[in-house]
Structure formats: structure tokens, C-alpha cells
Amino acid sequence: MTDRARPNTGAKLSLSDSVQFLPGVGPRRAELLAGVGIRTVADLIEYFPLRHEKQESRQIENLEEGMVATVVGRIAAVHTRFSRRGPTVSATLQDNTGRCMLSWFNAGWMAERLCKGMAVRATGRVGVYRELAQLTNPKLEELGADAGPVDESAPARFVAVYPATAELPSRALARLIGDNLPRLLPLVREWHAPDYLRERKLVGRRQAIAAMHRPTCDADLEQARRRIAYDELLLMQIAVMLARRNLRRGVESHVLTCTEEIDRRIRRRFPFALTAAQDRAIRSIVTDLARPRPMNRLLQGDVGCGKTVVALYAALVAVANQRQVAIMAPTELLAHQHFRSISAHLTGSRVRIALLTGRQKAGERRRMLEMIEAGELDIVVGTHALIQEGVRFAKLGLVVIDEQHRFGVRQRAMIRGKGPSPHYLVMTATPIPRTLAMTVFGDLDVTTIDALPPGRAPIVTRLVRPAEQGSAWDFVRARLALGEQAYVVYPLVDESDKLELRAATTELARLREQVLSRWEVGLLHGRMESTEREQVMGDFVAGRVQVLVATTVIEVGIDVPRATCMVIEHAERYGLSQLHQLRGRVGRGGSRGYCFLMTGFAAAEDNERLSVLVGTTDGFRIAEEDLRLRGPGEMLGTRQHGLPELRVADLARDGELLRMAQRDAEKLVREDATLRRPEHAPLREVLAARYESTIGFLGAG
Numbered sequence: 224m225t226d227r228a229r230p231n232t233g234a235k236l237s238l239s240d241s242v243q244f245l246p247g248v249g250p251r252r253a254e255l256l257a258g259v260g261i262r263t264v265a266d267l268i269e270y271f272p273l274r275h276e277k278q279e280s281r282q283i284e285n286l287e288e289g290m291v292a293t294v295v296g297r298i299a300a301v302h303t304r305f306s307r308r309g310p311t312v313s314a315t316l317q318d319n320t321g322r323c324m325l326s327w328f329n330a331g332w333m334a335e336r337l338c339k340g341m342a343v344r345a346t347g348r349v350g351v352y353r354e355l356a357q358l359t360n361p362k363l364e365e366l367g368a369d370a371g372p373v374d375e376s377a378p379a380r381f382v383a384v385y386p387a388t389a390e391l392p393s394r395a396l397a398r399l400i401g402d403n404l405p406r407l408l409p410l411v412r413e414w415h416a417p418d419y420l421r422e423r424k425l426v427g428r429r430q431a432i433a434a435m436h437r438p439t440c441d442a443d444l445e446q447a448r449r450r451i452a453y454d455e456l457l458l459m460q461i462a463v464m465l466a467r468r469n470l471r472r473g474v475e476s477h478v479l480t481c482t483e484e485i486d487r488r489i490r491r492r493f494p495f496a497l498t499a500a501q502d503r504a505i506r507s508i509v510t511d512l513a514r515p516r517p518m519n520r521l522l523q524g525d526v527g528c529g530k531t532v533v534a535l536y537a538a539l540v541a542v543a544n545q546r547q548v549a550i551m552a553p554t555e556l557l558a559h560q561h562f563r564s565i566s567a568h569l570t571g572s573r574v575r576i577a578l579l580t581g582r583q584k585a586g587e588r589r590r591m592l593e594m595i596e597a598g599e600l601d602i603v604v605g606t607h608a609l610i611q612e613g614v615r616f617a618k619l620g621l622v623v624i625d626e627q628h629r630f631g632v633r634q635r636a637m638i639r640g641k642g643p644s645p646h647y648l649v650m651t652a653t654p655i656p657r658t659l660a661m662t663v664f665g666d667l668d669v670t671t672i673d674a675l676p677p678g679r680a681p682i683v684t685r686l687v688r689p690a691e692q693g694s695a696w697d698f699v700r701a702r703l704a705l706g707e708q709a710y711v712v713y714p715l716v717d718e719s720d721k722l723e724l725r726a727a728t729t730e731l732a733r734l735r736e737q738v739l740s741r742w743e744v745g746l747l748h749g750r751m752e753s754t755e756r757e758q759v760m761g762d763f764v765a766g767r768v769q770v771l772v773a774t775t776v777i778e779v780g781i782d783v784p785r786a787t788c789m790v791i792e793h794a795e796r797y798g799l800s801q802l803h804q805l806r807g808r809v810g811r812g813g814s815r816g817y818c819f820l821m822t823g824f825a826a827a828e829d830n831e832r833l834s835v836l837v838g839t840t841d842g843f844r845i846a847e848e849d850l851r852l853r854g855p856g857e858m859l860g861t862r863q864h865g866l867p868e869l870r871v872a873d874l875a876r877d878g879e880l881l882r883m884a885q886r887d888a889e890k891l892v893r894e895d896a897t898l899r900r901p902e903h904a905p906l907r908e909v910l911a912a913r914y915e916s917t918i919g920f921l922g923a924g
């Protein structure tokens with residue numbers, strides 16, 4: 224037999240070897256392990272527990288009713304009783320201090336597992352049966368013959384709970400890892416010098432990995448977690464920074480300058496003075512545009528804070544420099560809206576602006592493409608139609624992407640044409656906490672507009688419990704009677720779920736026939752054809768429909784000035800940021816907006832969570848809270864945004880570690896961008912293994 228086929232006989236193991244080489248792992252096991260992502264030895268030792276269950280052993284005389292406890296002792300007797308409900312197996316367990324009962328209902332096979340004199344550890348909830356403490360259906364672990372009596376002063380035992388599957392239970396993983404860890408730990412290499420670790424109060428990597436699996440105390444576990452989380456964040460930050468360097472290296476763009484004269488001319492276009500926050504954003508953008516390499520800036524800020532105006536400023540700088548601008552919106556509706564509002568600001572100017580969507584007639588589209596290619600249009604507002612085949616800008620200087628929830632570099636890369644790269648400005652209305660922005664948008668500079676234009680009345684938000692719904696509807700009817708409009712949002716988790724859809728339809732009928740029978744009520748849902756959706760939206764914008772019932776999230780950025788009320792049913796099903804975005808749809812036209820969060824029969828913690836919205840309209844505070852409560856994946860609504868997987872680090876609580884990792888990564892990349900120095904070899908190796916498939920950066924240069 225070859226070495227490969229008999230790997231367990233002492234040949235030297237390495238971290239990159241297949242787990243099949245480990246004792247206790249055959250082909251079937253290896254397949255199951257691969258199913259949870261464990262292929263190599265390194266994968267196995269970095270397969271960390273989700274949590275640890277603490278088992279504090281008790282002496283039997285100290286058991287108290289109601290507690291979950293672990294006792295260690297010997298089986299003194301085993302009985303099986305039969306009743307109509309099935310067999311009950313009972314064992315008497317004895318330690319130095321007394322006896323208790325262990326009972327299993329409907330588990331006849333237990334009788335065979337147990338025998339008199341056996342030493343066991345049993346964990347379960349303590350009850351009382353015939354004046355004796357009794358553990359019902361306890362978890363049982365057989366101990367070796369030499370198991371000693373319980374020492375209550377000994378520290379608690381941590382039982383690792385691993386992410387498991389039915390065929391690969393946590394217990395099996397724990398055994399596999401536990402059995403192999405002592406042999407594998409010496410293979411783990413340290414990534415950092417001792418001084419580096421000391422300065423950052425980080426424990427060694429080997430120690431950390433050991434303690435992640437088998438901590439001896441809480442502090443031990445916390446230190447381990449901190450080290451592993453730091454490593455994850457550091458790797459991620461280095462990867463993001465290298466990718467960003469790579470992206471920018473050698474790419475040139477047009478220098479777009481903004482003179483005082485240009486600035487004056489642009490500002491005259493706005494019927495209001497820009498806010499200090501807008502001015503700050505503009506200063507960063509103007510500085511970026513004046514450089515010969517592409518701007519990559521994210522402009523984030525709450526709905527209605529005036530991002531579009533800032534983007535228009537940037538667009539006009541480009542136009543003043545004889546460059547073209549593409550403004551891309553995620554939907555037709557928003558493209559139309561941008562086109563309308565920008566055109567309004569530009570009335571009477573010589574700026575040539577057009578709208579390009581997928582819906583245009585062939586002839587019209589051809590003419591427009593010709594004009595784009597001939598440089599006869601200055602600003603083109605559009606949807607994804609802008610990045611389709613055949614769109615060739617003669618002298619594209621700036622691309623503005625109003626991408627809302629959509630992240631990623633891919634789209635941005637697509638619009639890049641020949642010649643110098645345009646500058647990029649991405650707008651998002653999702654207030655993203657700084658910690659998250661650093662990670663998600665690592666390749667973008669971030670500018671935040673953190674204040675609303677003056678005179679904007681904050682939205683009034685109320686939590687409405689079932690008994691108070693009547694008066695909330697009274698209020699809405701009163702506003703409708705004044706000629707205002709309302710949204711009613713009815714969440715469907717899954718638009719294809721028939722039951723849910725029926726509930727929504729029933730609700731719609733109730734609104735139409737009873738609650739709001741005097742008004743036109745339109746319906747918008749995700750399964751409608753887009754032409755139909757636009758028809759309904761159009762009716763609402765024009766005021767032909769006064770109430771819009773939406774089962775799907777109403778597009779971010781929709782601006783209907785007369786809409787003042789929003790009723791959100793089952794508000795507890797949404798995240799806070801999502802609710803905040805939703806309510807931003809009302810009260811945009813100068814009159815105050817009202818938002819009613821209807822909560823069904825929500826749990827107390829739901830009500831507490833939702834009350835954050837009643838207390839503040841600060842999108843960032845809300846986002847921070849959301850991040851704390853629900854984690855980044857949830858908050859962004861998708862796992863598709865290219866966030867590298869963080870297994871141990873938690874962006875919501877590890878903000879400080881993240882900042883440290885970011886500083887360290889910056890320094891490292893500045894000093895040794897290709898990680899050629901010998902001391903960076905371990906880092907280079909893991910980075911190459913984990914990230915090179917997505918970003919090739921370490922190879923060249």
C-alpha cells in the first residue's frame with residue numbers, strides 16, 4: 224500500500240493536507256466534512272464552535288429543583304417500568320454525598336446502555352420525585368473506570384457546540400477536533416512578531432486556536448476570540464486595500480477643474496443655499512475631480528438630505544469641463560424622477576440633457592445613441608440601459624450611480640469605456656455605520672451628508688397596538704380629507720407564498736370596502752408586470768389614486784410631495800433601517816409626515832426595538848442599532864454584497880478591533896505591498912489561499 228492510502232501511520236502532516244489523512248476520517252466522513260467546508264487540516268482546526276455550553280458539576284446533595292445541572296457518579300441500580308405510555312428507564316446515581324434519580328421516558332434502549340457500577344456524567348434539569356432529586360431525560364456521558372468524585376471548586380467545563388448537520392452532529396465534530404488538536408496545534412504558525420502581539424494585547428495564534436475549542440475559563444475564551452477576530456479583520460482589510468491599489472494603479476482620468484466662476488454659475492441653479500454638509504461633500508468631490516486619477520466616492524446620507532443636488536453639482540463641473548455625464552438609477556421610475564428634477568434645475572441653461580431607458584422605441588433610441596456618441600448630449604440620465612451594448616460616450620467624464628442598496632464594483636467597471644476612465648460617484652440612502660462602510664466599500668472613499676436641509680419637520684412616528692388601530696385610521700382619514708395621500712405597507716416575506724398573498728388581498732379588500740371606502744386605493748406588489756406597476760405608481764404620483772397599498776418595498780427615493788401618511792402593518796417583521804427608509808417616503812413636500820407602525824401582537828422586545836424609531840429620526844443611530852441587533856448580513860438585506868465571510872469577528876461589536884486592523888493593514892500595504900518581506904510570509908500564504916481566487920493582486924508588482 225502507498226503512503227496516500229495509509230496516511231495515518233505517522234507520516235509528517237501539514238496544514239494543507241486533506242482531512243482524510245487524520246485518524247477517524249474515512250472517505251464517507253471526509254465527504255460529510257467537505258459538506259460543511261472542512262477539506263484540509265487547517266479547515267478543521269479553524270472550524271470554531273458557535274458557542275460553548277458551560278457545565279458546572281454539582282454534588283448531589285447540592286442539587287436544587289429547577290436548575291440545569293451536571294452530576295458525576297456511579298450507577299447504583301437500573302429499572303425499567305412499563306405503562307400505557309411506554310417504558311420508563313430509571314437509574315439511581317450515587318456520589319459521595321447522596322443519591323439521585325435519572326429517568327428517561329419512552330427510551331427503552333437506555334436500559335441496555337446502563338449497567339450497575341458504571342461511572343457517568345449526566346446533565347439535565349432537576350426535578351423532585353419521591354423526595355429524591357431527579358434529572359429527566361438527561362444527557363449522558365460514560366466516564367472511564369477511574370473517574371473521580373466531583374470537585375465543586377473546579378472550574379466549569381465548556382462543551383463546544385459546533386455548527387452541525389444531522390449526519391455530522393456537534394458531538395462528532397467535537398470528538399474529531401478534540402482527538403486531533405494536540406497533534407495539529409504544533410503545525411500552526413504565528414503570523415506576527417512577539418512585540419507586535421504584545422503592543423496589541425493579542426495572544427498567540429496557537430494558544431487562541433486551542434482556547435477557541437477548549438477554553439478553560441471565560442477570559443481565556445474572550446482573549447482567543449479577540450485574536451482570531453483580529454486576524455480575520457486584518458486579512459480582510461489587507462485584501463480590500465490591495466484590491467483597491469490594484470484597481471487604481473495606472474488608471475488615468477480627465478482632470479476636471481472647478482473655478483470660482485463655475486462654482487458661482489452652478490450655485491445660481493439652486494433656489495436655496497446649500498447646507499454645510501452639502502458644501503463639505505462638494506469640497507471633497509471637487510478635490511477628487513481635479514486629480515488625474517478616477518474618483519471613487521460613495522456619497523451616503525439619509526433620504527432627503529440633498530444628495531441629488533450634490534451629484535448635480537458634480538455633473539455640472541464635468542459639463543463645464545466639456546465632459547459628458549451618465550447618471551444611472553436602479554429603476555425606470557427613479558430615472559424619470561431624476562430626469563424631471565434635474566431638468567427643472569436646468570431650465571434656461573444650455574446643458575443638453577436626455578433620458579435613456581430600456582422602454583424607448585428603436586428609432587428614438589438609435590438617435591439618442593448617435594447623439595451620445597457624437598458628444599451632443601451633456602447629461603444622460605438612465606437605467607441599466609446606459610451600460611448596454613451600443614452606448615458609447617464620446618467623452619465621458621463622470622458617472623453618477625444612484626444605487627441605493629446595490630453594492631459592488633462590477634457595474635461600475637462595466638460602464639468604463641476606452642480612453643481615460645471616468646470619475647465615479649455612488650449615492651446610497653442606506654445609512655451605513657462606519658464600521659460596515661469600511662468593509663463593504665473598502666474600495667471607495669466615503670462622504671457622509673449628516674444633516675437635513677433646514678426647515679424640514681421630522682416625521683412623527685407612533686407605535687400602534689391592536690387596540691389603537693381605529694384611532695390611527697381616523698387620523699389617516701382626516702389627512703386624506705385634506706387632500707393628502709397615504710401609503711399602506713403590507714409585508715410579504717415571500718411574494719409567491721399563496722397564503723400570505725391571500726392575507727394581503729383580504730386586507731386590501733377590507734381597506735377598499737370599509738376603512739378607506741371614500742378614496743381610490745391602488746395596489747402595488749412584486750408579482751405585477753413592471754408596466755402595470757408603473758401605471759399604478761403614475762396614478763399615485765398624479766393624485767388619481769390617494770392611497771397606495773404596497774406589499775413590496777416602495778422604491779427608495781420615490782418622491783410624492785402630497786404623501787404625508789404611512790401605515791406599516793406587521794412592522795415587527797422589518798429591520799429598523801428598512802422601516803426608516805420606508806418612512807422617508809412621507810412628509811417630503813413641506814408638510815409634516817406621519818408614520819404608524821402597526822404591530823399585531825408583537826413581543827415586548829419587538830416593541831422595544833421599534834420604539835427606537837419613535838425616539839429618533841437619525842438614520843445613523845438607527846443603523847447602528849440595527850447592526851447591533853441583527854448583524855451586517857441582515858442589515859444589508861443580502862449576503863450577495865461580496866463581504867468576505869467573517870466567522871468570528873462581529874462588525875457590530877468589534878468596531879475597535881476593526882479600526883486597529885485597518886490601521887495595521889494600511890501600514891503593511893504601504894510598506895510592503897506585495898508582502899515579500901520574510902516576516903510577512905505567513906500572511907502572504909493565507910491571503911493567497913483565501914482571497915487570490917477573487918482578487919489577483921499578489922502575483923505581479
Ligand code: ADP
Pocket residue numbers: 495496497498501524525526527528529530531532533652676677780
Ligand atoms: P436625496 O437625494 O438625498 O434623497 P434630494 O437631493 O432629492 O435628497 O433632496 C431632497 C429635497 O430637498 C429636494 O426637494 C431638494 O430640492 C431639497 N433640497 C436639497 N438641498 C437643499 C437645501 N440645501 N436647502 C433646501 N432644500 C434642499
Ligand code: MG
Pocket residue numbers: 527530531780
Ligand atoms: Mg434621492
